[in-house]
Amino acid sequence: MPDVFGFGIIGCGLVSDFHGRGIGDLENARVICATDMNAERAQAFVGKYGGEALATSEEVCSHADVHIVSVLTPNAHHAEHVIRAAEHGKHVIVEKPPEMTLEKTDRMTAACRAAGVRLAVSLQVRFRTAIRAMKAAVEAGRFGRLLAADAYMKWHRPTAYYLSDAWRSRRDEGAGVTIQHAFHYLDLLLHLAGPVSHVQAWMTNLIHPEVDLEDTCTAKLDFACGAQGFLRATTAMYPGTDIRIELNGENGTAVMVGERMVQWQFRDERPEDEGIREIGSEAAQTAATGAAAFGYAEHKLLIADMLGAIREGRDPYVTVESGRQTLATALATYESADAGVPVAVP
Numbered sequence: 152m153p154d155v156f157g158f159g160i161i162g163c164g165l166v167s168d169f170h171g172r173g174i175g176d177l178e179n180a181r182v183i184c185a186t187d188m189n190a191e192r193a194q195a196f197v198g199k200y201g202g203e204a205l206a207t208s209e210e211v212c213s214h215a216d217v218h219i220v221s222v223l224t225p226n227a228h229h230a231e232h233v234i235r236a237a238e239h240g241k242h243v244i245v246e247k248p249p250e251m252t253l254e255k256t257d258r259m260t261a262a263c264r265a266a267g268v269r270l271a272v273s274l275q276v277r278f279r280t281a282i283r284a285m286k287a288a289v290e291a292g293r294f295g296r297l298l299a300a301d302a303y304m305k306w307h308r309p310t311a312y313y314l315s316d317a318w319r320s321r322r323d324e325g326a327g328v329t330i331q332h333a334f335h336y337l338d339l340l341l342h343l344a345g346p347v348s349h350v351q352a353w354m355t356n357l358i359h360p361e362v363d364l365e366d367t368c369t370a371k372l373d374f375a376c377g378a379q380g381f382l383r384a385t386t387a388m389y390p391g392t393d394i395r396i397e398l399n400g401e402n403g404t405a406v407m408v409g410e411r412m413v414q415w416q417f418r419d420e421r422p423e424d425e426g427i428r429e430i431g432s433e434a435a436q437t438a439a440t441g442a443a444a445f446g447y448a449e450h451k452l453l454i455a456d457m458l459g460a461i462r463e464g465r466d467p468y469v470t471v472e473s474g475r476q477t478l479a480t481a482l483a484t485y486e487s488a489d490a491g492v493p494v495a496v497p
């Protein structure tokens with residue numbers, strides 16, 4: 152087991168800074184190398200975070216000093232790199248969503264399993280302190296029967312965002328508010344309330360006529376546990392409001408806005424509850440107003456957890472199997488909106 156884990160980065164665009172900073176903050180991690188189809192981006196990345204710029208994904212995956220490959224390419228181009236990394240015996244952190252189809256997700260999962268390497272999906276918001284408190288309360292049964300799990304994501308992205316890279320305006324490449332932006336918050340609802348059995352969704356494009364995508368999605372979620380949920384997700388609302396997650400049970404309610412716990416109330420008040428009500432800062436940005444307007448602390452926690460998973464021989468906190476369930480739900484959301492009927496989630 153190495154004292155310091157070497158990282159190889161594939162894809163040096165917007166999200167790579169969050170990984171670069173997270174790795175840079177950890178004493179037992181360092182960047183070994185990076186690649187991008189756009190060589191200037193790889194060069195700029197290693198200029199900031201160290202290591203060497205390489206020409207291909209194959210060179211990154213086969214590098215002797217790389218233990219973990221971080222796949223940070225657009226949504227429909229994850230599997231090829233994940234599988235290549237696994238074939239070289241490297242552990243993998245892949246950005247969300249794991250891929251654009253369940254079939255590709257299953258292929259990359261199988262490749263990692265066959266190679267005996269760990270695969271984590273970068274659903275870093277699960278590490279948010281308020282979410283961890285909600286999750287612990289669910290597991291401790293404090294909500295009693297869960298009745299509702301809702302996510303309100305009223306964000307803003309200008310048309311320039313959609314036109315900044317070709318893939319950002321192509322649904323087959325993984326663009327669209329549901330799969331690209333709301334994926335984290337749909338994931339939180341599943342993380343907290345369990346799998347969704349049926350979804351009914353409505354999608355529209357409110358303010359971005361230049362792109363052929365939904366910028367707004369409303370979905371009704373029927374959770375297998377009996378709870379109902381609403382997902383209201385948009386990039387149309389200027390200037391953008393912090394994400395709001397609400398969880399209600401027969402015995403309690405928790406509401407997070409941005410990173411802050413704004414309501415935390417249970418029939419069985421406990422000593423720790425006072426501290427939980429203080430979680431989060433109003434100043435923390437959570438991407439409501441811009442694609443890079445959020446902190447890297449949660450990416451750092453996800454990366455540190457991966458190192459722990461490798462050391463301890465356990466699964467990472469965010470497994471690909473759990474990310475797959477969110478993907479299945481997101482795909483069913485599109486299917487429902489296209490067909491105009493409720494759809495069962497496989």
Ligand SMILES: NC(=O)c1ccc[n+]([C@@H]2O[C@H](COP(=O)([O-])OP(=O)(O)OC[C@H]3O[C@@H](n4cnc5c(N)ncnc54)[C@H](O)[C@@H]3O)[C@@H](O)[C@H]2O)c1
Nearest residue numbers: 162163164165166187188189223224225226246247273316
């Ligand atoms: N976890 C989060 O909060 C978060 C935030 C933003 C983006 N993301 C995810 O990160 C991924 C990348 O998003 P982004 O916003 O950084 O996109 P981006 O377009 O800014 O960057 C992607 C980079 O990958 C490069 N690339 C594409 N195909 C490649 C290949 N085959 N080999 C090498 N390089 C290749 C592109 O040249 C580009 O520089 C997406 O899956 C996205 O959903 C996650």
